[in-house]
Amino acid sequence: MKIDLRSDTLTKPSKGMLEAMMQAKVGDDVYKEDETVNKLEERVAKLFGKPHALFFPSGTMANQAAIKLHTNPGDQVICDKYAHIFNYEGGGASFNSGVSCKLLDGERGMFTAKQVEAAINPPDFYHSPLTTLVAVENTTNKGGGACWDLEELKRIKKVCETNNLGYHLDGARLWNAMVEKNETAKQYGEIFNTISVCFSKGLGCPVGSVLVGDKKLMEKSIRIRKIFGGGMRQVGFLAAAGLYALDNNINLLKEDHKKAKEIALVLNKVNYVDKVEKVETNIVIFTLNNRFSDDVFLETLKTKNVFISNMGQGKLRIVTHLDYNLKMHESLLNILLNL
Numbered sequence: 001m002k003i004d005l006r007s008d009t010l011t012k013p014s015k016g017m018l019e020a021m022m023q024a025k026v027g028d029d030v031y032k033e034d035e036t037v038n039k040l041e042e043r044v045a046k047l048f049g050k051p052h053a054l055f056f057p058s059g060t061m062a063n064q065a066a067i068k069l070h071t072n073p074g075d076q077v078i079c080d081k082y083a084h085i086f087n088y089e090g091g092g093a094s095f096n097s098g099v100s101c102k103l104l105d106g107e108r109g110m111f112t113a114k115q116v117e118a119a120i121n122p123p124d125f126y127h128s129p130l131t132t133l134v135a136v137e138n139t140t141n142k143g144g145g146a147c148w149d150l151e152e153l154k155r156i157k158k159v160c161e162t163n164n165l166g167y168h169l170d171g172a173r174l175w176n177a178m179v180e181k182n183e184t185a186k187q188y189g190e191i192f193n194t195i196s197v198c199f200s201k202g203l204g205c206p207v208g209s210v211l212v213g214d215k216k217l218m219e220k221s222i223r224i225r226k227i228f229g230g231g232m233r234q235v236g237f238l239a240a241a242g243l244y245a246l247d248n249n250i251n252l253l254k255e256d257h258k259k260a261k262e263i264a265l266v267l268n269k270v271n272y273v274d275k276v277e278k279v280e281t282n283i284v285i286f287t288l289n290n291r292f293s294d295d296v297f298l299e300t301l302k303t304k305n306v307f308i309s310n311m312g313q314g315k316l317r318i319v320t321h322l323d324y325n326l327k328m329h330e331s332l333l334n335i336l337l338n339l
């Protein structure tokens with residue numbers, strides 16, 4: 001039995017999801033004639049209380065399109081030093097939009113309104129780049145699946161409004177945060193100008209993200225998506241997976257969180273772990289003491305058919321997901337306890 005916990009993107013579509021995909025009514029989505037894509041976009045827009053939503057082939061492209069919509073070349077984006085848009089999108093912010101990132105030194109990927117305020121370049125000081133966008137991530141990926149405090153997000157919104165800055169949420173794992181904290185999509189829709197959400201992580205779809213946002217901002221989104229090469233044709237087969245996931249898989253995220261917390265409990269007990277970061281959702285980040293080197297530890301797990309990620313700087317990562325079942329979970333806990 002292979003136990004693959006490197007990422008929640010590794011899930012394969014379930015039987016029910018595949019059946020829903022096979023029954024999708026499709027059309028050419030570049031002509032906006034794919035009724036299943038239209039349905040998914042309408043549904044996600046409504047869920048967040050936003051007027052406009054657009055389907056994207058990846059979360060990266062949805063984020064990159066958002067950055068493009070909010071900025072002009074030369075501008076500066078404020079984000080955390082752990083941000084996915086800065087660390088894991090191939091340098092796309094500078095490549096696609098010609099912007100730089102001002103990195104904040106946050107806590108598990110989260111920062112404060114005060115930090116944002118201090119990072120804004122004065123708009124009349126033409127020597128420094130013009131600050132035009134604040135981007136946050138919920139849950140934080142490199143921050144270990146941490147969930148933001150809604151009140152802090154609202155305080156940052158005020159700072160953005162006062163300073164005329166766009167406000168984007170990279171919500172690749174926003175579903176996890178909402179389930180864990182009993183929050184609604186509407187609450188997030190009220191705070192942000194644009195939000196990207198991912199269907200190919202915890203929700204178990206093979207492909208797909210949606211960008212939702214305010215009307216004026218989103219007017220150009222379909223053009224930007226085309227420029228980035230993300231205009232797809234009979235893509236309703238993939239949107240059908242998204243609709244299926246909204247109906248069936250959101251509540252299942254709680255199981256992923258429960259399992260991640262149980263893994264953390266075990267890691268806190270064993271003698272080879274130095275520190276386990278606080279676990280709120282489906283990501284467990286931990287460091288080893290000198291009983292194992294990271295490489296030897298990962299190799300040892302591999303011999304037991306267990307796969308986890310090395311994030312560098314001594315940090316190891318376990319991500320629970322839809323295809324990680326109870327049997328695997330029991331087996332993993334045993335393996336970890338007996339290394």
Ligand SMILES: *Cc1c(COP(=O)(O)O)cnc(C)c1O
Pocket residue numbers: 058059060061063084085137139140141170172173198200201209
């Ligand atoms: C996975 C992820 C994305 C999008 O990644 P894709 O692989 O392009 O779908 C964006 N932001 C965060 C925080 C992520 O974890």
